Amino acid sequence: MTLDLDAEQLDRYSRHIIMDDVGPEGQAALLDASVLVVGAGGLGAPVVQYLAAAGVGTLGIADDDEVELSNLQRQVIHGVDDVGRPKVDSAAEFVAALNPDVTVERHPVAVSPDTVTDLVERYNVVVDASDNFPTRFLLNDACALADVPLSHGAVYRFEGQVTTFTGGQPCYRCLFPEAPPKGAVPDCSTAGVLGILPGTVGAIQATEVVKLLLGEGETLDGRLLVYDAESLSTETVPIAPAPDCPVCGEEPAIDSVADGEYADRCAVPE
């Protein structure tokens, strides 16, 4: 770990450095850390924004989409001039303009069973900022098998859900053993989402990541935080470890992502 912060870094991160719980050691740990953000959309935008501002030294950003005009209602790292450009390029330029200490690793791919394990193993923490069930299950399985902490966030209309898995039990499949049947859960484009909501949920995910990297505080491991923006209320629901969980249970059926089923079962039928 490099503790030799230069004068500019001492200034840039001064509000961290004066905190007892961070200090120069904590800031150096953030600069040495690497985080993979899967999805540079509504949730990924605040995650990338705040992790870059906080000085997380290496940010991997995985997304195979291009920016669309309808994204700008919530995906605040992209602008009008970015419409039609790859989101990873737009996100990388946002980070470069905000904090030159941060190296962005662009992954302009959809994570798949073929690529996910190599990808997650290279990072200290993974953030699921995706918008679909196949990716959520794939990231859960890959991170659980590789023992990489995973932050999960999801948004729907006025409601957000967020939790953190740090290894062992429980995992996302303890909560949802498998993806819902096709058509049961509409996605953002069919159900809509309050534009600010992924900002709130993504900011919580970024908070969890920074705490994990600093080794400070208590994460949401074992708890699902449910946030209702309409009533401005939160509820924290315990996640029971499932003895028969196919990934982290007593006799796991999935010991490789090649064993999982990740077909897109959440799309709404025509």
Ligand SMILES: [Zn+2]
């Ligand atoms: Zn599990």
